[in-house]
Amino acid sequence: MQGLSAEVRRGAIPQDTILKFRKGEIIFSQGDPGDCWFEVVSGTVRTCHFHIDGHRQLTGFFYQGDVFGVEYGSRDAAAEAVTNAILTRHPVPNIEPGSLGQNRALERALDSANQCIFLLGRRNANERVAAFLLIAAKRLLAPGSIPLPMTRSDIADHLGLTIHTVSRTISGFVRQGLIELEGPQLCRLVDPEGLRAIAGEEMGAAIDNMGVMRPRRSFGGQEAGA
């Protein structure tokens, strides 16, 4: 439980607690017990899986208003502050595992994981980066400009690419007039429709509904005998 202040760690404060983390600080680590969840008041947080070979997989970014952290700890992810961040910490009642915030956090984690799977599965670099930018724009409620508080390395480890490919792809979008960069951390959306076309028709829909997709039959689908 490194990363938590002393009084929080020893559990002296039972109710929701406000915590501040500085850029790069660990909020919780892989293997920690999952006895609390968090809400982002300000700043950005990433959840990561670290692998022995040094390979890092980011499973989600969390912005203002997002919740995270129920399923982790008892599970196998860590959380770190991408920027200076203010969080509220909420204890998880041991007895009653179905609290509202916990469920919200669980849903959010599953959403994040599914989104991650979507981004990683059989899509090329252009599709991944375009989708990532659109998701970030949507999440940050910034219709025209997208802050990118995370590093290229973070983006790469989230999308399953190298920083080189991420950088090249973004530069390509700038050259095509789809976006503009004001420094590496601020992106202005020039042609959202063009980006959507690259991300794929489906990604556009997925971003609109944030995870709700059209059902589609694969086989005949005859009734099952019981």
Add this chain to the structure above:
Amino acid sequence: MQGLSAEVRRGAIPQDTILKFRKGEIIFSQGDPGDCWFEVVSGTVRTCHFHIDGHRQLTGFFYQGDVFGVEYGSRDAAAEAVTNAILTRHPVPNIEPGSLGQNRALERALDSANQCIFLLGRRNANERVAAFLLIAAKRLLAPGSIPLPMTRSDIADHLGLTIHTVSRTISGFVRQGLIELEGPQLCRLVDPEGLRAIAGEEMGAAIDNMGVMRPRRSFGGQEAGA
């Protein structure tokens, strides 16, 4: 709710129900309400995300004793029978969202998603297929031989590869003396250690602990001021 027998669909039977599905049948579809979860009595089940562009992503395989299906339905995945399968269906109480089976299914879904992310993130075809075989061997509790009830297409859509690459990779393993095939659906593990070496040191550990990994610091990790 196609795929469920009539009496189940209209909710006449409140308690756990035994259902049989035939190979290829749909258990539930994307968009169905998530009002029940399932346990596999026998057979194999896959959960899928279908995308508009025709691309299919399998997020998990479920074998005897596995549970699945809480988070789907209200979410965006479908479940289908890979082989003839017998399942038990369990209603989810609307009021009390924290039942034991539901939590098991939620944990299982998250495990599956994380495993999927692991397989998809920055690993080459050899690593993915080797890891997949090892996971299947572990899950099916078959130390020497691995039944592969799913098609190459299922494996490909799970690993984010083409059927060609899956087939070529498996053939390569046979040629290297790592495995033997007795027909496409039965694989004998000749050199598990060799496979582990290919999957990566870490994958070996991950399979042993099934998801529990060593924590690892990324930055200084100084205490947070509250």
Add this chain to the structure above:
DNA sequence: CGCACTCTTGAGGGAGCTCAACATTTGTGG
């Protein structure tokens, strides 16, 4: 026996990784 489906294998090409160098930004100490 023929059809349909799955699986396997080969040849060629392109997307993205690796290696390398340079530019830019950020942080630190004098």
Add this chain to the structure above:
DNA sequence: CCACAAATGTTGAGCTCCCTCAAGAGTGCG
């Protein structure tokens, strides 16, 4: 505030891996 160092980001060249296209082999079913 400036000088320097360190970290981060950008860009290029070459090469590898896997996808695409194509054809053939094995299997189950009517």
